[in-house]
Amino acid sequence: MDAKTQAAFRKRLLRWFSQNARILPWREEPSLYKTVVSEFMLQQTQVKTVIPYFNRWLECFPDFESLSIADVRDVIKLWEGLGYYSRAKNLQLFAQKFIKNPAKNFLDLLKFKGVGAYTAAAIASIAFHENVAVVDGNVVRVLARIFNLRTLFPSKDNAVKCVTPLANELIDAQHPGDFNEAMMELGALVCTKNNPKCENCPLKDLCEAFQQGTVDKCPQFIQLERKKCLKKRLWWIKEGCLLLEPSRIGGANALWELPELTPERAACFVLDKLLFVGKRSIGTTTFTEEIYAASVPNTEPMWLKQCTYFPLKDVHKISLSGPHKRWIQALLKKSF
Ligand code: SF4
Known part of the structure; x- marks a missing residue:
């Protein structure tokens, strides 16, 4: 993709996001704390499931300080039903460590337990405005279709590794957080796994898979036996x-x-x-x-x-x- 097309891609995506972003509690009066809590909760869990948990969490633990001194039993109780409970413990550890030694960038964040490249990139780009791309399953799907990638990926991790350089090249250096959120939002709302809404997509003119009629073939994964x-x-x-x-x-x-x-x-x-x-x-x-x-x-x-x-x-x-x-x-x- 040449520089002019990249610029058009960013402009259309960000305009679409400004008009279509869902109203989510962590997007209202955003803060570093809200971003951290939402990103921990969103690991492995859908947005609609997370919303009530996020609201209850903010009522009980409104900031890093209150979370850091909470009884771990109260922390786990509040997480009950959300699954993957190590996230709750790691979130509290994050608060305790952050108070003593605040993270300032992507690399700092990677030193926190339970924070992988995806979560670190999301927090760093949204809260610190750092120029680092977030690549989850939604972003893999969008970019695999935009670039008509016909690779048969052995795993999701492998696909993320393959797509990350493309995402880092495309990211909007002026609005990295919005760009990342917009990519994930487009994947969640328009460029969905089944029945993508290509006719309503702001990127359809730039999408190779749409132009070639191969949307349903991107991305492809080797089927693992359960x-x-x-x-x-x-x-x-x-x-x-x-x-x-x-x-x-x-x-x-x-x-x-x-x-x-x-x-x-x-x-x-x-x-x-x-x-x-x-x-x-x-x-x-x-x-x-x-x-x-x-x-x-x-x-x-x-x-x-x-x-x-x-x-x-x-x-x-x-x-x-x-x-x-x-x-x-x-x-x-x-x-x-
Ligand atoms: S045109 Fe269709 S396949 Fe391409 S990015 Fe948009 S929704 Fe996805």
Whole structure:
């Protein structure tokens, strides 16, 4: 793309964005803190899911200071249902570290736990106006179509690596944050994966795939086979209390789940009855989780010491990961 075409690309994209950008809470009276919180929440999660969480978060933790001194259990509780809980812990770590040693640019941001190239570029360009392109799945799709890239990408990471130099060449040095947001917005609203709205696209005259009729062939990925994983979990109620164990990701007893029955653990029990089968997907793996009622020998196994009994009437007050919350609610409605 020559310099004149690049200039036209930027101008049309930014004009479209100024007229079509969604009203989002982190775009109203923007601040570094709002940008950081929204970018952590938006990792792996859709905008419409994030909005209520973002609003509640800002009410409880309006700035880096309040977040840095919060009890990690309150932080995790507020994140409950958003998934990928390490993000909540990393966001609090970000606040604690930032207060002592504020990041000033893209490279500084990369030193924070949980901040990869994508998040660092988003924060640096939006909050610090640094000239660094953000490349997510939306941007990969837009640029693969604009340049009619017919490569068969082995993975999303590989596609991001391939497209990043193109995005860095195109970025508007005067408005890098707006440019990045505009690219992602165009990918989310117009240049969608299925049924892109090419006739309404501000870039259609500059889009090679549109001109060549190959939009549905860009980008292309090698299809990965989905992996399957079976887990067993324990449903055990004693004197009106449900046994739960701390999740490895929550840490500090902040997030709880039904105890996993690894083969070693299961050997101590007689599995009486399969009560429930839950499913969930993480990345390219589909987990089938079987929840069993069980009998235990007279001596309780040592690993139960890591677990805690919670009164059934208080279960709704503790932080549970999204799937566990759903499964427990479903099981509590059943009568055995
Ligand atoms: S013309 Fe179509 S394929 Fe090309 S960028 Fe616009 S929406 Fe995407």
